[in-house]
Amino acid sequence: MIKNRLLLDALNGDNVSRPPVWMMRQAGRYLPDFMKLKEKYDFFTRCKTPELAAKITLMPIEQIGTDAAILFSDILVVPQAMGVDVEMRKELGPFIPKPIREAKQIEKIVIPDVDDNLNYVFEAIRLSKQMIDNRVPLIGFAGSPWTVLCYMVQGQGSKNFDIAKSFCFSQPEAAHMLLEKITTTTIKYLKSKVKAGVNVIQLFDSWGGLLSEDDYQKFSWHYNQKIIDSLKSKTKIISFSKGCWFALPLMAKSGVDALGIDWTCSARNARYLTGGKVTLQGNLDPSRLMSTPKEIEKLTKKMIAEFGVQKYIVNLGHGILPNVPVDNAKAFVNTVKNYSV
Ligand code: CP3
Numbered sequence: 001m002i003k004n005r006l007l008l009d010a011l012n013g014d015n016v017s018r019p020p021v022w023m024m025r026q027a028g029r030y031l032p033d034f035m036k037l038k039e040k041y042d043f044f045t046r047c048k049t050p051e052l053a054a055k056i057t058l059m060p061i062e063q064i065g066t067d068a069a070i071l072f073s074d075i076l077v078v079p080q081a082m083g084v085d086v087e088m089r090k091e092l093g094p095f096i097p098k099p100i101r102e103a104k105q106i107e108k109i110v111i112p113d114v115d116d117n118l119n120y121v122f123e124a125i126r127l128s129k130q131m132i133d134n135r136v137p138l139i140g141f142a143g144s145p146w147t148v149l150c151y152m153v154q155g156q157g158s159k160n161f162d163i164a165k166s167f168c169f170s171q172p173e174a175a176h177m178l179l180e181k182i183t184t185t186t187i188k189y190l191k192s193k194v195k196a197g198v199n200v201i202q203l204f205d206s207w208g209g210l211l212s213e214d215d216y217q218k219f220s221w222h223y224n225q226k227i228i229d230s231l232k233s234k235t236k237i238i239s240f241s242k243g244c245w246f247a248l249p250l251m252a253k254s255g256v257d258a259l260g261i262d263w264t265c266s267a268r269n270a271r272y273l274t275g276g277k278v279t280l281q282g283n284l285d286p287s288r289l290m291s292t293p294k295e296i297e298k299l300t301k302k303m304i305a306e307f308g309v310q311k312y313i314v315n316l317g318h319g320i321l322p323n324v325p326v327d328n329a330k331a332f333v334n335t336v337k338n339y340s341v
Pocket residue numbers: 023024025026027028029038042043070071072073074075076088092093094141143157204206319
């Protein structure tokens with residue numbers, strides 16, 4: 001039985017004494033111990049060695065004291081398992097040497113046997129669960145099919161993913177064929193993650209906000225909904241679609257247990273658009289962790305007052321930035337842990 005049940009209670013909509021807190025991308029980047037491992041092992045070695053991935057997964061719960069752990073991995077292990085090479089380059093980030101640009105490439109893309117190809121992820125989950133020893137829940141995750149397509153087609157990170165969008169609008173049939181394949185793989189992958197022991201899953205739709213409302217429905221949410229329908233009887237689901245405030249009414253009816261909110265949408269608007277029924281997660285601007293600890297405390301208290309203590313998970317509005325001082329991350333988390341109504 002998991003001892004710290006705050007996250008699970010908030011996801012159930014049960015009453016809590018204070019809201020739970022964790023941070024997107026909390027495992028890594030800004031942590032000095034992570035930087036030491038980063039000097040020794042390249043990115044995918046860290047992901048693919050269960051002992052390393054589990055060690056990194058535990059760092060934030062031991063060093064910062066968050067109410068949940070999130071598995072150290074990456075959304076791009078899914079295209080790798082589908083036979084697409086993905087590298088992690090030092091200054092550039094993800095790099096796909098042969099990006100997808102034509103229908104005939106998509107025909108060759110395989111729906112892998114995830115239990116074989118991604119076994120290292122499930123091993124990392126089993127090991128992390130052992131090491132967490134029921135202190136907190138473990139979150140597993142996947143990218144939304146749209147966000148994964150963005151990288152597979154663009155070939156690298158981008159501000160506007162122009163090549164990926166042109167591909168979808170000029171070759172929609174091919175795009176939907178690719179989105180279907182990513183969706184099928186992601187469903188199998190997340191089911192195996194749940195079997196391996198994760199307690200919650202989060203879908204990251206980091207680039208959903210690049211689409212118009214109609215295109216978001218067609219190219220992104222349609223596939224997220226399929227994933228939610230296949231997983232919702234098996235686990236708790238958080239869906240985070242950055243920049244997609246316009247889709248909140250639709251997402252609130254989808255069967256998810258919580259919706260992630262970024263900092264451009266106020267608590268008031270988010271509660272209004274979701275009808276006040278769904279648990280919400282977010283939404284401090286990650287750059288705000290560069291303010292002083294005192295200022296962080298003030299902003300965090302204000303945020304809790306605005307969202308309310310119930311049906312709320314304190315988080316950032318996107319991933320923590322690499323240059324955040326550890327003491328500032330602690331100030332954020334400790335403010336929530338000391339919060340009393
Ligand atoms: O939340 C966690 O702490 C778990 C780990 C995690 C990573 N990536 C580790 C990582 C998670 C949840 C992700 C998700 C992810 N990966 C997303 C969705 C979330 C988001 O931020 O929008 C996306 C778009 C990716 C793709 C990706 N991976 C990018 C764009 C980059 C380079 C830029 C960066 O974030 O530094 C990565 C590399 C990556 N993934 C790093 C880490 C810790 C940094 C590189 C390194 O440590 O060598």
